[in-house]
Amino acid sequence: MSAALLEVSNINTLYGRSHILHDLSFRLDKGESMSLMGRNGMGKTTTLKSILGIVPPRSGHVYFCGEDISKVPTWKRMRLGIAYVPENRGIFHNLTVKEHLQMAARPNSDDQTSWDYDRVLETFPRLQERLSNLGTELSGGEQQMLAIGRALVTNPSLMILDEATEGLAPLIRRDIWSVIATIRESGISTIVVDKNIKALRKLCDRHLVLVKGRVHFDGCSEELDKSQEKVEAALSL
Numbered sequence: 001m002s003a004a005l006l007e008v009s010n011i012n013t014l015y016g017r018s019h020i021l022h023d024l025s026f027r028l029d030k031g032e033s034m035s036l037m038g039r040n041g042m043g044k045t046t047t048l049k050s051i052l053g054i055v056p057p058r059s060g061h062v063y064f065c066g067e068d069i070s071k072v073p074t075w076k077r078m079r080l081g082i083a084y085v086p087e088n089r090g091i092f093h094n095l096t097v098k099e100h101l102q103m104a105a106r107p108n109s110d111d112q113t114s115w116d117y118d119r120v121l122e123t124f125p126r127l128q129e130r131l132s133n134l135g136t137e138l139s140g141g142e143q144q145m146l147a148i149g150r151a152l153v154t155n156p157s158l159m160i161l162d163e164a165t166e167g168l169a170p171l172i173r174r175d176i177w178s179v180i181a182t183i184r185e186s187g188i189s190t191i192v193v194d195k196n197i198k199a200l201r202k203l204c205d206r207h208l209v210l211v212k213g214r215v216h217f218d219g220c221s222e223e224l225d226k227s228q229e230k231v232e233a234a235l236s237l
């Protein structure tokens with residue numbers, strides 16, 4: 001078996017005394033794209049925050065490129081190549097589009113996966129038109145594009161997107177899905193949290209479904225098709 005890019009091994013994550021993730025384990029190979037699904041409150045965001053160290057698991061391990069990063073602070077995990085596009089997008093009100101991108105940019109020696117300022121603007125022509133606008137002056141869709149663009153210029157090997165299409169108009173959603181596909185094609189591994197199972201089925205190689213902080217399903221798209229009833233029941237209860 002090839003070395004995993006990310007391996008989450010038996011993590012238990014709690015908020016105070018509320019035990020949210022229970023012995024959660026999964027792995028993601030280099031270049032692989034994984035969906036993370038589950039009803040509201042099942043622990044998807046907590047899983048992402050555990051990977052990033054924002055909410056460190058009480059026990060268990062997180063390995064990235066074979067290294068145990070369980071005790072590594074969040075900023076260092078990002079330096080190692082993990083980028084996060086949070087649910088609330090985290091756009092600064094008082095910075096322009098250009099400043100957001102310039103501030104985050106980090107070059108990468110690997111030409112194949114390299115994303116720079118110009119490539120992001122080519123991918124998001126809307127941002128090109130809005131370069132001198134402040135975060136507050138952007139629509140929800142533009143903010144989402146900026147949040148993704150800002151993550152891309154850090155040249156991550158793993159990109160984590162939490163509900164990137166949530167609350168957006170259908171045409172903008174379509175653009176965001178197409179950009180996520182482009183990111184994947186550029187060789188960056190992705191973990192995508194979303195409710196659109198049809199889009200995730202098409203986009204991702206593997207799928208993880210959580211129920212009450214436990215893995216309910218973990219398999220490839222063909223296995224997802226075979227377990228359709230079980231998965232749909234878990235998502236619609």
Ligand SMILES: Nc1ncnc2c1ncn2[C@@H]1O[C@H](COP(=O)(O)OP(=O)(O)OP(=O)(O)O)[C@@H](O)[C@H]1O
Nearest residue numbers: 015016018020038039040041042043044045046047
């Ligand atoms: N900061 C916190 N303090 C205490 N409990 C929390 C905190 N954040 C989340 N929770 C609880 O942890 C559980 C899992 O939440 P989480 O946000 O991981 O779920 P989710 O699957 O991402 O749901 P959603 O789709 O609603 O974002 C929920 O019961 C939630 O109320």
